[in-house]
Amino acid sequence: MSRESLPLPPRPLRSRALPVLGLALLALVGASFWSLSLRWSDFLGPQALGQMGHFLASFFPPETGAAFLRKTGWATLETLAMSLLGTGLAALFGLLLAVPASLAGGVSAALVHGAARAVLNLLRAVPELVWAALLLVSAGLGPLPGTLALALHTTGVLGRLLAEALENVPPEPAQVLRSRGAGVVQVFLFATLPQVSAQWLAYSLYRWENNIRAAAVLGVVGAGGLGQILSFHLSLFQMREACTVLLAMIGLVALVDALSAWVRRNHFA
Structure with a gap:
């Protein structure tokens, strides 16, 4: 049999499934637009645009009184502390849960593996806002329930990511140490x-x-920080004060983004 007459190997199942998956996603997107009955003409009409412009104009100029700036500054530090402490606790407990979640072996190891995965799924499935609302019942108003809510949800996220990273670690270095x-x-x-x-x-x-960002949103339910004073001033239609709080949020996010980029750049250098 000549080489030209040999049958071509079948295409992998994954490559054949990709066009079908793409068409299914496009169909779902189209069905979403149809089922929601979005009225873009009302949203982008002259009256709606005029109302949005008037609403945005009410935010300016921002409130710059000394007393309010001090209040916003303390709330900014509170938001920063909540996010930092919540992430630090999540990094620690996420690692502790990631170790059993990445184990594989006999029956006992499988049970521990399944239990750890279930805990991580539970922590990750409940949003920070829901955790904060639940913790407010026992801890009361303030930054404590917000910090714990961030720690619980982020533990589930980091634990899952670290478990997958541990499962993909090359085994050779560990084998060398065990042999010694x-x-x-x-x-x-x-x-x-x-x-x-x-x-x-x-x-x-x-x-x-x-x-x-999540710490700022958690203040809406009374969990302290910038979100709490933002919710307060928006409820009273004090837009200039709300604009100052929003600017503080933007500045804090930009600061943390620059700091984390600097840490990553120097760590991986």
Whole structure:
């Protein structure tokens, strides 16, 4: 049989499924536009645009009184502290849960693996706002429930990411240490953890940036920080004060973004 007459190998299932998946996604997007009955003419009409312009104009000029700026400054520091402490706790407990969530082996290891994965899924599935609302019942108003809400949700996110990173670690360094008589803890500290430390840092910094925004939103339910005073002034239609708070949020996010970029650049250099 000549080479030209040989049958072509079948295409991989993945490549054949991609066009079908793409068409299904396009159909879902089209069905979404149809089912929502969006009235773009009302949203982009002259009257709607005029009302939005009038609303935006009411935010300016921002409130710059000394007393209000001091109040906003303390709320900014509170938001920063909430996000930093919540992310730090999540980085620690996420790592502790990621270790059993990445284990594989016998029946006992499978049970521990499944339990750890279930805890991470539960923590990650509940949004920060819901955690804060639940914790407000027991902890009361203030930054404590907001910090704990950030820590709980972020623990689920970081734990899942770190578990997958641990599962993909090359086994050769650990095998070398085991062959030389190293224990389980020593193998993890000196072979496994150094290989995922860069990812651990990158994931934690990224979540810290996200938690700055989340901490600002949590104030809406009374969890302290910038979000709480923003919700207060918006409810009273004090738009100039709300504009000052929004500018503080933007500045804080930009500061944390620049700081995390500097840390990543110097760590990975």
